[in-house]
Amino acid sequence: MRYSALSIFLNGLRGNTGWGPAWRAPQPKSHYDVIIVGGGGHGLSTAYYLAKEFGVANVAVLEKSYIGSGNVGRNTTIIRSNYLLPGNNPFYELSMKLWEGLEQDFNFNAMVSQRGVLNLYHSDAQRDAYTRRGNAMLLHGVDAELLDREAVRAKLPFLDFDNARFPIQGGLLQRRGGTVRHDAVAWGYARGADMRGVDIIQHCEVTGIRRENGKVLGVETTRGFIGCGKLALAAAGNSSRVAEMADIKLPLESHVLQAFVSEGLKPFIDCVVTFGAGHFYVSQSDKGGLVFGGDIDGYNSYAQRGNLATVEHVAEAGKAMIPGISRVRVLRSWGGIMDMSMDGSPIIDRTHINNLYLNAGWCYGGFKATPASGLCFAHLIARGTPHETARAFRLDRFARGHILDEKGQGAQPNLH
Amino acid sequence: MASLIPCPHCGSRPKEEFTVKGAALARPAPDAGTAAWIDYVYLRDNPRGAYEEYWHHTSGCRRWLVVSRNTATHEISGSRDVVLKLSAEAL
Amino acid sequence: MTSYRLPKGGLIDRQSRLGFSFDGQSVTGHAGDTLASALLANGRQLVGRSFKYHRPRGILTAGAAEPNALMTIGSGGRTEANTRATMQDLYDGLEARSQNRWPSLDFDIGSLNGLLSPFLAAGFYYKTFMWPAKLWEGLYEPFIRRAAGLGKATYEADPDRYEKRWAHCDLLVIGAGPAGLAAALSAGRAGARVIILDEHSLAGGSLLSEAATIGGESAPAFAKRLADELETLPNVRVLTRTTAFGWYDGNVVGAVERAQKHVRHPDPNKPVERMWRIVAKKALLATGTEERPLVFGGNDIPGVMIAGAMRCYLNRFAVAPGQRTAIFTTNDSGYALARDLEAAGVQLTAIIDSRAESQFVYTGKARLLKGAVVSDAKGGKALSSVNVTAANGATEAIAVDALAMSGGFSPIIHLACHRGGKPQWSDVHGAFMAPSETRGLVLAGAVTGTTGLSASFAEGAARGATMAQDLGFAAQPFDAGPVDGDIVASPASPLWNIRGVKGKAFVDFQNDVGRKDLGLAVQEGYGDVELAKRYTTSGMATDQGKLSNVTAIGLLAEARGVSPAEVGTTTFRPFYTPISFGALTGPHHGHHFQPVRKSPLHDWAKKHGAVFVETGLWYRSSWFPRAGETSWRQSVDREVLNVRTNVGICDVSMLGKIEVCGKDAAEFLNRVYSNAFLKLPVGKARYGLMLREDGFIYDDGTTSRLADDRFFMTTTTAYAAGVMTHLEFCAQGLWPELDVRLASVTDQWGQMSVVGPKARATLQAIVDGDISDTAFPFLAAKEVSLFGGRLHGRLFRISFSGELAYELAVPAGYCESVADGVLQAGKEHGIQPYGVEALSVLRIEKGHVTHNEINGTVIPSDLGFAKMVSTAKPDFIGKAMLGREGLVAQDRPSLVGVVPLDPTTTFRTGSHILAKGAAQTLENDQGYVSSSAFSPHVGSTIGLALVKSGHARHGEEVVVWNGLSKEFTVARLCNPVFFDPANEKLHV
Helix, strand or coil: CCCCHHHHHHHHHCCCCCCCCCCCCCCCCCEEEEEEECCCHHHHHHHHHHHHHHCCCCEEEECCCCCCCCHHHCCCCEECCCCCCCCCHHHHHHHHHHHHHHHHHHCCCCCCECCCEEEEECCHHHHHHHHHHHHHHHHCCCCCEEEEHHHHHHHCCCCCCCCCCCCCCEEEEECCCEECCHHHHHHHHHHHHHHCCCEEECCCCEEEEEEECCEEEEEEECCEEEEEEEEEECCCCCHHHHHHCCCCCECEEEEEEEEEEEEEECCCCCCEEECCCCCCEEEECCCCEEEEEEEEEEEECCCCCCCHHHHHHHHHHHHHHCHHHHHCEEEEEEEEEEEEECCCCCEEEECCCCCEEEEECCCCCCCCCHHHHHHHHHHHHHHCCCCHHHCCCCCCHHHHCCCCCCCCCCCCHHHC | CCCEEEECCCEEEEHHHCEEEEECCCCCCCCCCHHHHHHHHHCECCCCCEEEEEEECCCCCCCEEEEEEECCCCCEEEEEECCCCCCCCCC | CCCCECCCCCCCEEEEEEEEEECCEEEEEEECCEHHHHHHHCCCCCCEECCCCCCEECCCCCCCCCCCCEEEECCHHHCEEEEECCCCECCCCEEEECCCCCECCCCEHHHHHHHHHHHCCCCHHHCCCCCCCCHHHHHHHHHHHHHCCCECCCCCCCCCCEEEEEEEEEEEEECCCHHHHHHHHHHHCCCCCEEEECCCCCCCHHHHHCCCEECCEEHHHHHHHHHHHHHHCCCEEEECCEEEEEEECCCEEEEEECCCCCCCCCCCCCCCEEEEEEEEEEEEECCCEEECCCCCECCCCCCEEEHHHHHHHHHCCCECCCCCEEEEECCCHHHHHHHHHHHCCCCEEEEEECCCCCCCCCCCCCEEEECCEEEEEEECCCEEEEEEECCCCCEEEEECCEEEEECCEEECCCHHHCCCCCCEEECCCCEEECCCCCCCEEECHHHHCCCCHHHHHHHHHHHHHHHHHHCCCCCCCCCCCCEECCCCCCCCCCCCCCCCCCCCCEEECCCCEEHHHHHHHHHCCCCCHHHHHHHHCCCCCCCCCCCCHHHHHHHHHHHHCCCHHHHCCCCCCCCCCCEEHHHHHCCCCHHHCCCCEECCCHHHHHHCCCEEEEECCEEEEEECCCCCCCCHHHHHHHHHHHHHHCCEEEECCCCEEEEEECCCHHHHHHHHECCCCCCCCCCEEEEEEEECCCCCEEEEEEEEEEECCEEEEEECCCCHHHHHHHHHHHHHHHCCCCCCEEEECCCCEEEEEEECCCHHHHHHCCECCCCCCCCCCCCEEEEEEECCCCEEEEEECCCCCCCCEEEEEEEHHHHHHHHHHHHHHHHHHCCEECCHHHHHHHHHHHCCCCCCCCCCCCCHHHHCCHHHCCCCCCCCCCHHHCCCHHHCCCCCEEEEEEEECCCCCCCCCCCEEEECCCCCCHHHEEEEEEEEEEECCCCEEEEEEEEECHHHCCCCEEEEEECCCCEEEEEEEECCCCCCCCCCHHHC
16 A cells, blocks of 8 residues: 555544555565565665566565564664765765655655764864865765854754863764664565565574575575575674574674663754764654764674663763753663674675675664665675675675775774 | 673773773784684674683783673673683684 | 642651742642652642643653653753653752643643544654655654654753762662562671662652551551661661662662752752662662553543552552542552542542452442443543443443552563563563573562562562572571551453543553554554554653553554463663763763873973863873964964974873883884884884784884883874783783783873974083984984983984984973973073974974874885885784785875975865866775975975875876865875985984
């Protein structure tokens, strides 16, 4: 059923009894052309674009829990394309352009809200780094503005300009950045993929990858063996665990990142703001909660929960940036598991096993990449060649020395 | 993650005194070959469960430790000074 | 307003009269009141509006789960939105304001949303507002955002103080109700270190609302006696108004004590909130239960209240809930309320018991309707009647102005689930129980499903004694004595869907999620408990589903035709109740956000008029303005020129300094630097490059050999701590066989550069020995005697500027005197202090790199340091990875100089480099300007840049492209060394 104001009106008149399921709950078939492991944002968008853009609809998405139960349902909802390196920037800008037409494309309101992303700077060195980054963005046709202190003050008068340890000097603004209602992204892609014939199979955990003569035959699951022509892994957070089923060791560590939401407040923070003098970033949702976070906890973890010390660091940076939130109460914290890669950039590539494909290593930035990741992964799976914007995301780049390190931190995942 | 980490020299101390580096891997010999070095610098087992990793008691004795920790439960089962050889699994 | 305060009873101080206001209206209460009890006592039923439909709402609970009575209290920087009236102690002068209503609480335009409710069902917004696309941000979203949120945050800074504390104990008891008090006494009397905390203002928990007697003593008096005894024990700490908000790994519990949130004028020397990090050997969770509402039509009308809350207001606060009351219950607890209401003389009209059969023998005067349900409550801003559907289907209306409801009890197991354990559904208890695995955390009392005071006392006492015994204390279980008059409620048989409901029946009150919304979620495929929560927003309000979640799970289970066990719960995560930023922050905000590091020459620089800049944690002197100078550039240009013509002095104390000692120190350095150090002669300094294992440059600096087995290393300011840690890793972890010792001496030595053609003449006046070029040539590094032997320091002939230059290190405490001595000695030579800005200009002129260039993605050859990568050494950190394809590629960025063709034009750091005439695209990007400055020596802006194949492109004309400031400068790439490329000045 197509969603529209009219459908809401007509269904409302009939007591909302006419709405059908947003997606089917099919029994797994014995074989699919493509099986995607992971019903998160990237897996679902991959399925959607496989069906919609590449005509590959005999596809199953296998999800061990409910769809969107990973990081797409547990993040701070930010979209942006303010990347520095030529290997990254065009990819994230492609993603931004896909966000901009997404809701009409999949007929689901994901509340894509381009209210801006502002990165504050507090020193000349930070200003210079943002100048470099902003210019890289502009060269690729991405919008970027460098604001001075007074322009920031006019936009966000409640920041600490007068009593700060590290006074705000200005900020890099991407007006087209913003936020998206994260769960709705998973649901919109799931519904769109389902409408095009993709089987979304929830509560179906992959327990093994059956191979023969260097080729994947299918997957063992908690609901039996399912055969496939191609197998695509999109299980960020658990990529190493899934890849291990095919005896592949990845350049990844799994780390926990916490995020937080406050009680609902009347909206006063319009854009996404990141603090340059500590680990803190914040936006305010359409429900009024401050949605915020900081850095990863720093140690390998598969437990979806964080450490109190990190909570305190985040709160300290928050109050240092916005003194007025002192009495605002934090409602909930949660922890998601990130694939932290060795250079902070993702992997979309085939593996040495011919029909096994990998989408992994999104660090804490996978949400904004959801549309482009799906499109590029679908391109790779369907065509066999990398999408032109994702050519740098190769698995062998570490061995070949073509590192994609935005922060210049080197092969230590917890510093990216 | 444990809120306290046992240091073999200082006793149980708050996690914030320590800095984590990552997997407690043995550095290959200089002539071990490219594959061994790529493996050491870039590839990780990243296990769910028992894990040995390097922690530095930065705000304490400043010794490097090998901490045995479970990545699924965050339980720490022990720690030792890094000079006491790495366990067989890590090697 | 009519007073609903009963003439006697309650734990309030009737002698004290506290004036407060609600929405500007002045009213009074008593000490011992909460804001909620005081409002109820004044007959105030309507206290808030719901989020979506702006329905009138009253006080529903007497505790932390309150979804309706959220208010803004205080003013200015003390404005506190979303304060639960049920948890806020009343104080004189308290100002409370209702939220989320316009123009007023009584008349709220937003309530018109209710008329549109058929079109605003769960998830409606995902299905519309999409056309035309641009109207989302232009129209729809601003409209939604105007309606969003509850209270309003202030822009003002908080004037109050916050504090954090660690605490360690043998036993932490969370919840000071019957089980918790008994446990704390059992362990505390035996000498165990016990901390017992409770979120309310008084210890006692349910005892405070209880009419039963214990050993002949009233329950509240008994609780007080126990708490008083605990207070007298030196090994026991009692924390009231303290909420345990999270259970973390290692049995650490985070708690917030609202130390001064109940006073009008907080003592400025004490915190208003104190965050505790409690490390507990053992912890006992005695948090009791949350009573569930029932989902009938109009269950949200002011006047409908949780039964236990009504009993609390009645017994603890002596407030009558209404003039004509009724009770709708699924269990025996309703009869305890019935007895107490009748004892207090409040008219009880009817008890509607959903059970056809129950063991309890009710002897009161009210009508008892067994097997009946309340299908709908009626009223607008206040309850007027309820429609009761009897067992046989007959309906009748009963006029009431207050209705108590009890849908059963859910153990408050949040903390027990914070470390990943999953709650378990119990058919016996009709509730989710704590996970079976609760490492280090033990439960006692109602939270385990235990009912009745006697059993709770006994269980708490037994657990407390056992845990203390496990820790080696000779503890005996505390004996509470005989309990009289306790009505022990057997577990409720859950009642999810109620028959005959016609009106809106709410599950999540604050978010206006009704039972139909949950049904719709199942119908649309969002039946998984997590999806249903996310689709309907049930359980996402400020109470995080404390009241609603179990009911929602029951309704989902019935809609899906499965048991609640199969539906399962959403995840319990911190925080148990919301915690303020202030409490989590403690003192670390404003100027105290991070510590300050000051050089031993800080005050010296200040004395000479320095302007300071934050550099990491340090404050560094930027420049030293002089009279008549109106811009920083004037000062910096003067300082630079003075160094180039006379002599300058600059504070470089912030450089990291590490003493490397031991017989294998040289071998050690040889392995951590890419260039050779093994044969560095004693008395010599050498510039070194330190790589990471991946082959990229980590840091640079000079290291001097002071003796065979003693080196003095300097690092960059930013990487000082990192390098030290890295060296320790190498020494301890990689090469423990080497005899090497490391000591950070950054703070022990102050260090100053003395730079310029007259540097030697200046220094010779204070250095005792000969420092002529012959005696002390370039890169000499020696200990020297100063001021006629009064002091010893270390002198290094190294240069960052290209001039004749020395760095003089002296013990930090002497630094200021020595700097003054240098100034005195240099006076005749025209010495001037210079700051980090001039330092930067001088080094860019000389083409020296800093972390602007060493940006984590460059290898030695990128910066022209190919020769500093030893090919002879068998091993050094980073060697193995340098041969990779991408690291030997010809078009890697490399260091060049860049100058504008027209010296009157300029460019900035961060600008990109495009080939002249090339289209402005990222594909054509050739690199970027990593450092730039106005060079008085060259007479124009100059820059260092990392440009593709840059070393081979000297002389090429390029465009320095800065789209951000629309500044496009034609420039030429050149040798990065602008000053004295032949290095003649270094050797004068």
